[in-house]
Amino acid sequence: MPPPQKHLRYQGDSDSELNSNVGSGGLNPRKKLKISIDEDSIFSPAADSPDSLFDEISSSSARSDWDEDCDDSPATLHAPAIPGLFFVPSLIPHELAHQVNDFCMRKYFSKPGVNQIMLFGVAASSGCAPTSGLPPLLRELLSTVSDLLALELPPEVHALLFPPSPTYARQAILNLYRPGEGIAPHVDLPARFGDGIVGVSLGSGCAMRFTEAETDGAEAVRLFLPAQSVLVLSGEARYGWTHGIEQRTADFVKGEGMIERGTRMSITFRWLLPGADVVGDPDDFH
Numbered sequence: 640m641p642p643p644q645k646h647l648r649y650q651g652d653s654d655s656e657l658n659s660n661v662g663s664g665g666l667n668p669r670k671k672l673k674i675s676i677d678e679d680s681i682f683s684p685a686a687d688s689p690d691s692l693f694d695e696i697s698s699s700s701a702r703s704d705w706d707e708d709c710d711d712s713p714a715t716l717h718a719p720a721i722p723g724l725f726f727v728p729s730l731i732p733h734e735l736a737h738q739v740n741d742f743c744m745r746k747y748f749s750k751p752g753v754n755q756i757m758l759f760g761v762a763a764s765s766g767c768a769p770t771s772g773l774p775p776l777l778r779e780l781l782s783t784v785s786d787l788l789a790l791e792l793p794p795e796v797h798a799l800l801f802p803p804s805p806t807y808a809r810q811a812i813l814n815l816y817r818p819g820e821g822i823a824p825h826v827d828l829p830a831r832f833g834d835g836i837v838g839v840s841l842g843s844g845c846a847m848r849f850t851e852a853e854t855d856g857a858e859a860v861r862l863f864l865p866a867q868s869v870l871v872l873s874g875e876a877r878y879g880w881t882h883g884i885e886q887r888t889a890d891f892v893k894g895e896g897m898i899e900r901g902t903r904m905s906i907t908f909r910w911l912l913p914g915a916d917v918v919g920d921p922d923d924f925h
């Protein structure tokens with residue numbers, strides 16, 4: 640019996656609703672969205688429409704029920720052979736992981752029912768660092784991840800994630816999963832987000848399930864993402880494979896047996912492509 644349908648919310652401190660009619664504007668009626676934005680995050684959507692940034696993001700990462708197939712291959716503790724996928728367990732130092740988890744839980748997830756938050760940096764064209772606008776602790780997290788990944792990744796992949804002169808603004812999406820919750824299989828929207836996605840796991844582990852997008856999920860592989868691990872999706876792994884998290888309370892992990900899930904928070908850093916900060920149909924602005 641799957642857990643009850645969750646309501647998806649984007650919320651920050653300011654409580655300033657940006658798209659108050661999103662939840663009732665003919666979009667997916669199973670989701671009730673309250674969209675607001677962190678006070679430190681600089682982002683100005685121009686309008687709401689059925690293909691707004693928020694709707695596309697929410698449908699791209701639907702925190703909802705979906706049909707699972709019955710493949711039950713165990714998760715592994717090492718990265719599957721998917722080109723462009725890189726995985727480092729235990730990358731984030733314990734103290735920093737603790738601090739970030741604590742801060743985000745208190746700041747963003749203290750209200751019941753909130754399970755997803757989006758934060759936005761500013762575009763490089765503004766002359767600011769792309770992470771300006773993100774909370775200092777998330778900037779510190781990103782900079783630590785950059786330093787530590789430099790020792791782990793091929794230089795060209797590291798440069799994709801952390802270019803010396805960034806072109807785009809950063810987006811950070813925070814997802815909170817209580818045991819039994821998941822995220823539907825999806826490819827992060829290619830038109831909205833650039834290549835090079837960094838996912839940090841905090842608080843608890845869970846298995847992530849990958850399928851080749853073309854094959855309709857025929858062959859699934861699972862990777863167990865422990866707390867403090869970092870996952871990188873680039874190239875084929877980013878564009879040609881779906882990723883998702885099944886709604887389970889425990890994961891079967893090769894060599895380990897069942898691992899119970901606790902409350903997990905993920906922080907995913909993506910690049911906002913040009914135009915992704917303008918939502919709605921340009922014709923509506925005449």
Ligand SMILES: O=C(O)CCC(=O)C(=O)O
Binds near residue numbers: 812814838882
């Ligand atoms: O929780 C995760 O690690 C994945 C989140 C994700 O895929 C997304 O928000 O697009």
Ligand SMILES: [Fe+2]
Binds near residue numbers: 700825826882
């Ligand atoms: Fe995703």
